[in-house]
Amino acid sequence: MMRLTAKTFHGLEDVLAEEVKSLGGKNVLVNRRVVTFDGDLKTLYRCNYESRLAINFLLPIHRFQARTDDELYEGVKQIRWEEHLDPKKSFMIQFTVRSDHFKHSQYAALKTKDAIADYFRDKYGERPSVSKERADLIIDLNIRDNKVILSLNSTGQPLFKRGYRHVMGEAPINEILAAGLIALSEWDKKSEFLDPMCGSGTIPIEAAMAAANVPPGVLRKFYSLIRWNNFDQRIWDEVKDSAVDRITDRIPRIAGSDAHFGMVKKARINQTNLEDYFRLSFQNFNIKELIAPDPGSTIIMNPPYGERMSQMEGIKNYEALGDIMKKQFKGSTVWIITSDREDIKHIGLKTSKRINLKNGPLDCTFRRYDLY
Ligand SMILES: C[S@@+](CC[C@H](N)C(=O)[O-])C[C@H]1O[C@@H](n2cnc3c(N)ncnc32)[C@H](O)[C@@H]1O
DSSP, X not given: OEEEEEEOOTTOHHHHHHHHHHTTOEEEEEETTEEEEEEOHHHHHHHHHHOSSOSEEEEXXXXXXXXXXXXXXXXXXXXXXXXXXXXXXXXXXXXXXXXSSOOOHHHHHHHHHHHHHHHHHHHHSOOOEEOSSSOSEEEEEEEETTEEEEEEESSOSOTTOOSOOOOOOSSOOOHHHHHHHHHHHTOOSSSOEEETTOTTSHHHHHHHHHHTTXXXXXXXXXXXXXXXXXXXXXXXXXXXXXXXXXXXXXXXXXXXXXXXXXXXXXXXXHHHTTTTTOOOEEEEOOGGGOOOOOTTOEEEEOOOOGGGGGGSTTOOSHHHHHHHHHHHOTTSEEEEEESOTTGGGGGOSOEEEEEEEEETTEEEEEEEEEOO
């Protein structure tokens, strides 16, 4: 058993905790942008291949306190690095440093790298190389105040790099955030699903992947854990095969539409990368002219917001959007994510749930409206 850490975006911690439990994680605890849990190799592999809501999965290997560069250097040297790395392999350091003791985070990372290189040189007379592109081992350095945590990153490229989104619009939503909205919406994956401002199609594609049980890793070629010393090919293959066996083609109608045909084309291109599993309908409609979905549908939309709000096509403000929703989406549940916290108050509809989220640097609200 290992104690593992999953990182995610602000606001998705609780849904990630549920997901990690469903993938075999035990003693799951929630913290800010982080979920920690116990898991064996199989759980770690399932999490990497099947998690829609985590950015990456880390294995912490050493915690210590440091206030100076020398203390950091000595602390890093305490680890028996030969258990994870050898001089023939390469490594890289990724870092998050929030500390008055280490004002130059880059320098703290450099000290960590030097400590690892010197550890090997002192003991074996040669040292592993540093590689930014295809390192065999990614070491995560986290310093908060004087607390240092060194972890191995089992994922590598963050998990939102699913491999299907080849083309994007101006303000695409992150794939993990899109999957998070779907999880938070509690959509049953059986009733109709619609995104009437779908841009490059991220939200409908994530909805379809979730409904069809298509593992988010299905197109991904590489995970760092494959290069770990304890990599077990048999378990990895078992995990992937069993996830692929659970794919179903029995999914409800899932559709996207957008006022710009250029966007619709992008959404169509992106979904072709998953056409072995599903075909969605992406159409060129202004939300005002949309053919109403069946009552009981779930609608999630990500309108242009912040400085882009004026780009809502033919819709002056949120009050006008609210009027369109009343007319078009009777009997359905509509969720909107926006950073326009003040403007959305004028939508003229009763909010039945509100959740705080972050989209990149933007503080957002995700609001639910039940339309009768
Ligand atoms: C923030 S983007 C959506 C991004 C999308 N979630 C993605 O991942 O690519 C907002 C989209 O709303 C569309 N849009 C703006 N006004 C619209 C309207 N009246 N009807 C339909 N789509 C509209 C824009 O063309 C744009 O693609």
